[in-house]
Amino acid sequence: MAKKEQQRLRICLVSSEIAPLAKTGGLADVSSALATYLHEAGHDVRVLVPRYARIDRAGLDIVPVAGLTDLSLRVGAQQIDFAIDQTTLPGTDMPLYLLRCAQLYGRDSIYTQDADEHVRFIVLSRAALEMCQQMGFAPDIMSCHDWQTALLPLYLQTTYAWDRLFAATQSVLTIHNIGYQGMFPAYVLDQLGLQGAEHHLHQDDLKDGVVNFLKTGVLYANLITTVSPTYAREILGDDYGMGLNDLLRQRVQSVVGILNGVDYREWDPATDKFLPSNYSPDDMSGKRVCKERLLAEFGLHNDLDRPLIGIVSRLVHQKGIDLIGEVVPRLLGSHDFSLAVLGNGEHRYEALFEEMQRRFPGRVCYYRGYNNELAHWIEAGSDMFLMPSRYEPSGLNQMYSLKYGTVPIVRETGGLADSVQQIDAASGTGTGIVFRDYNEKGLEWAIDRALTLYRDKALWRRVIANGMAQNFSWQQQGAIYVELFRKLSAQR
Ligand code: ADP
Numbered sequence: 130m131a132k133k134e135q136q137r138l139r140i141c142l143v144s145s146e147i148a149p150l151a152k153t154g155g156l157a158d159v160s161s162a163l164a165t166y167l168h169e170a171g172h173d174v175r176v177l178v179p180r181y182a183r184i185d186r187a188g189l190d191i192v193p194v195a196g197l198t199d200l201s202l203r204v205g206a207q208q209i210d211f212a213i214d215q216t217t218l219p220g221t222d223m224p225l226y227l228l229r230c231a232q233l234y235g236r237d238s239i240y241t242q243d244a245d246e247h248v249r250f251i252v253l254s255r256a257a258l259e260m261c262q263q264m265g266f267a268p269d270i271m272s273c274h275d276w277q278t279a280l281l282p283l284y285l286q287t288t289y290a291w292d293r294l295f296a297a298t299q300s301v302l303t304i305h306n307i308g309y310q311g312m313f314p315a316y317v318l319d320q321l322g323l324q325g326a327e328h329h330l331h332q333d334d335l336k337d338g339v340v341n342f343l344k345t346g347v348l349y350a351n352l353i354t355t356v357s358p359t360y361a362r363e364i365l366g367d368d369y370g371m372g373l374n375d376l377l378r379q380r381v382q383s384v385v386g387i388l389n390g391v392d393y394r395e396w397d398p399a400t401d402k403f404l405p406s407n408y409s410p411d412d413m414s415g416k417r418v419c420k421e422r423l424l425a426e427f428g429l430h431n432d433l434d435r436p437l438i439g440i441v442s443r444l445v446h447q448k449g450i451d452l453i454g455e456v457v458p459r460l461l462g463s464h465d466f467s468l469a470v471l472g473n474g475e476h477r478y479e480a481l482f483e484e485m486q487r488r489f490p491g492r493v494c495y496y497r498g499y500n501n502e503l504a505h506w507i508e509a510g511s512d513m514f515l516m517p518s519r520y521e522p523s524g525l526n527q528m529y530s531l532k533y534g535t536v537p538i539v540r541e542t543g544g545l546a547d548s549v550q551q552i553d554a555a556s557g558t559g560t561g562i563v564f565r566d567y568n569e570k571g572l573e574w575a576i577d578r579a580l581t582l583y584r585d586k587a588l589w590r591r592v593i594a595n596g597m598a599q600n601f602s603w604q605q606q607g608a609i610y611v612e613l614f615r616k617l618s619a620q621r
């Protein structure tokens with residue numbers, strides 16, 4: 130017992146998203162599952178997320194935390210009043226702290242284009258430290274995620290450095306996506322609350338009149354993690370580093386890639402509460418039921434033997450949607466398959482799928498929007514799952530697909546490369562179709578190959594079984610975080 134106590138880490142995890150309460154993408158799944166893993170492994174985890182308006186509608190039991198009801202911060206000329214509330218993360222017994230400040234978070238969406246977007250996340254970052262102070266909670270690890278909380282490492286070394294409470298605190302910045310850096314004009318300087326320590330910001334940026342939140346985290350975090358080993362290597366180079374590669378290379382000893390885990394409590398076809406029928410490797414009959422229901426729901430021809438390709442995605446540049454637009458309509462003309470698409474995002478990509486649906490009625494269906502239940506249906510009811518990403522830090526959907534016996538077609542990048550193995554027809558090994566080059570030929574080859582392999586029923590069954598036997602659990606991936614956290618705090 131004493132030993133266990135001694136090993137217990139105090140971790141403050143601060144994120145702009147948490148599933149199932151506030152989600153736009155994988156960041157929410159990861160914050161939620163990683164925090165829950167750490168909590169269940171016996172660590173003292175305090176998670177802080179903003180109390181967005183949508184959380185208020187989630188029917189949670191939310192109570193104010195005594196002594197933390199009347200806090201404030203100065204942001205430039207403004208005084209921002211806030212409070213800390215507490216609830217429990219649904220489906221767990223983990224306490225979850227909510228930053229209440231209606232002025233900043235009582236808006237329709239999680240992210241906005243509003244002029245004070247930076248203030249929303251400056252306040253989240255600083256409020257996390259103020260919360261620790263008020264609770265007398267001395268974190269061993271401050272776990273920050275993406276640009277929204279990437280100023281925290283610098284705050285620990287400047288504005289809050291006076292406080293002995295944080296004397297042993299080590300900051301870890303997890304980069305989920307280097308494509309979003311949080312860059313703002315230099316007039317935000319006065320609002321950062323750095324109290325004369327502004328010179329710590331990147332000098333060239335200051336000269337150019339910008340403040341880059343993620344870059345600041347890369348400069349000052351004690352450890353930088355990202356969400357797959359391949360992406361950790363990729364971002365050190367020009368092609369994927371998005372301007373941060375030189376700085377990352379200077380810190381290469383402190384950059385680690387850990388592939389994301391899957392929350393199998395949410396994503397397992399044997400127990401999935403959303404599916405019309407459950408199934409497992411021992412009895413796959415339910416998958417056919419899921420396909421039939423999905424085809425009906427989506428108004429696709431009820432041909433159970435025709436291969437169905439699924440897509441669930443944010444429709445943004447990163448995800449390779451333009452390549453789909455160049456290749457898939459042509460293939461729909463020459464090959465026999467259907468397509469079920471769920472996603473929203475940039476208008477041009479939404480229009481592209483709408484057009485495909487018009488051209489191929491009964492074979493293409495596009496559901497525009499965000500719908501968690503449908504995402505589960507597509508994972509279960511499709512035969513293949515398409516993810517031709519330009520870059521993909523980790524990606525979760527391809528790992529969900531493997532578990533659902535839905536063969537992923539992916540580009541060889543980031544976490545896609547780390548989680549899907551090329552099928553070798555001769556030996557019956559492998560879990561998916563992997564193409565290397567981001568171009569029409571690459572994607573065309575991959576889809577054509579998937580459709581060819583699909584016809585070899587025995588091989589296809591074997592590939593499905595290989596995929597379903599993969600294990601990307603948080604038990605495994607979370608343990609890697611803990612080991613790193615321990616090493617880091619032992620370095621003090
Ligand atoms: P990213 O975080 O880059 O969007 P990931 O593959 O890591 O990519 O995670 C995406 C997560 O968001 C998955 O859980 C996926 O099911 C979900 N998702 C994406 N778009 C939608 C949508 N339109 N409706 C429901 N879920 C979605």
Ligand code: GLC
Pocket residue numbers: 154155156159305306356389521522523524525544
């Ligand atoms: C990002 C990445 C995605 C990753 C997710 C969670 O949004 O695009 O690849 O899986 O974060 O880490």
